[in-house]
Amino acid sequence: MYKKLLAIVCSSLILLSGCLPLDNLKRNEVEKEDSSENKNEKAIPIPNVNSQEDYYKSLKNYEPGVARGEISYGVDNRIDVDEVVTGLMRLSKDTFSIDDYYFQEGQYIQKDTIRNWLGRSSEKDGESSSAFLQKGLNPAINEKAYKNADVDKRKEMLKNNPKMLSYIVEQNYLKDSGDNSVKLGGISIALSFNSTYYYTVTDKQGLLHRGEKNLDNSKVKEFAYKTGQEVVNRLRQHPELQDVPIVVGLFMEEEHGAVVPGNYFATSVVKAGQTSVDWEKVNEDYYFFPSDRAEEDHREDHAVFTQFQAEITEYFPNYIGVIGKALYRNDKIAKMTIEIPMQFKGKAEVISFTQYVNYLVKQYYPDETVEVNIKSSIDKIESLIISDPTKEDSMVHIY
Structure with a gap:
């Protein structure tokens, strides 16, 4: 399915x-x-x-x-x-x-x-x-x-x-x-x-x-x-x-x-x-996370993203970076797209990391639609997470 x-x-x-x-x-x-x-x-x-x-x-x-x-x-x-x-x-x-x-x-x-x-x-x-x-x-x-x-x-x-x-x-x-x-x-x-x-x-x-x-x-x-x-x-x-x-x-x-x-x-x-x-x-606008503009206009959301980022850094030693793109509608996040480039040493790491990120998404963005792409290089996606607030479980696929 x-x-x-x-x-x-x-x-x-x-x-x-x-x-x-x-x-x-x-x-x-x-x-x-x-x-x-x-x-x-x-x-x-x-x-x-x-x-x-x-x-x-x-x-x-x-x-x-x-x-x-x-x-x-x-x-x-x-x-x-x-x-x-x-x-x-x-x-x-x-x-x-x-x-x-x-x-x-x-x-x-x-x-x-x-x-x-x-x-x-x-x-x-x-x-x-x-x-x-x-x-x-x-x-x-x-x-x-x-x-x-x-x-x-x-x-x-x-x-x-x-x-x-x-x-x-x-x-x-x-x-x-x-x-x-x-x-x-x-x-x-x-x-x-x-x-x-x-x-x-x-x-x-x-x-x-x-x-x-x-x-x-x-x-x-x-x-x-x-x-x-x-x-x-x-x-x-x-x-x-x-x-x-x-x-x-x-x-x-x-x-x-x-x-x-x-x-x-x-x-x-x-x-x-x-x-x-x-x-x-x-009243629609896009914001890049993290950025000075996002912090200035949406301080609380920026703080949430920064903490989300910190959790990943603490969990995974080969962390490279986390970036986000959020569509705001009427000053609230309508959809957040997150990209996480990583360095993996095996499929087991991919599976473990994907499970952890999915857990964090549900913790930090329970009321938003979120799409996460976990990559090992610019053109290679290792896993995909799509979290819908109207559904209990995320759609998760590991390539």
Whole structure:
């Protein structure tokens, strides 16, 4: 049973390196009707998995999103890529219940449209077969002056007029329409924004000149609210998106090389047939343990982690280090992920140490969801512990 559960968990972790979590769904074979607004798709449900997370129901014959893979060109930090996608699913659950909706990657915003929207509003509208307005959404710049400027002047212009919108993610949510078919029930959109603007200028010899600018958080958010409204206006242009709810999430990325991802800071649910956006604050954030920031903002939690760390150090002489990543929701730990790199001399040590860590997790984190990866090297996991506060026993697997 544990091996079966482990396979499920590992599958979900692998899929997070792409654009979807475990519940990959399909565009399906389409039963075309006279009206595109009533487009139905054949639905062959797959039984849901019994896992630590609540996932959307799946449909057989997965078909990827039309912009799949494009996100890596907009969001540079790998951990941000995963969080933008999975975080949007979390926000969507309040509107699109996992009991009533199926998940599907975006099928409406094409790659070329995303690229055009990420351009500057001063640039010429990009070409696309899509009916969406193709004008760029990022702040304008004097294109003629930029073209004629030297390298230093170009860098100055980019620094003074930073791009803020980094990427756009679309997710579709389908619901039953009878006769084993599904239809679009709603759409979710994530707008990801830079906290630091990284830019590159190429000189006449083809050499690259790089620069960066830390952006004012309040100015980025002000821009984000306006951009979110404009994106909703554009989505309503599509006949199939005029009468469905739209969930919008605004995401602030972390800087390059960050050990924890950025976070969603605002969301809105636009009712079917409407365009007006009313923003609500999202109180989510990630913290790295141990760190000065975690100690300053969550002193008690930091003290607990430090004591957890000390217990391991005292028990095991070949201890190397313990690091944690916690997702806070409404100022409380929603999930803690812990990594423990060790030097083992045999399988017996792995078993003994895993049992002890599992005991400590239950002692120090009885009310939190905790995942522990015990490693002997960067790429070799020796054992896995998943502790769910709603269950008496942890899921433990020794490889």
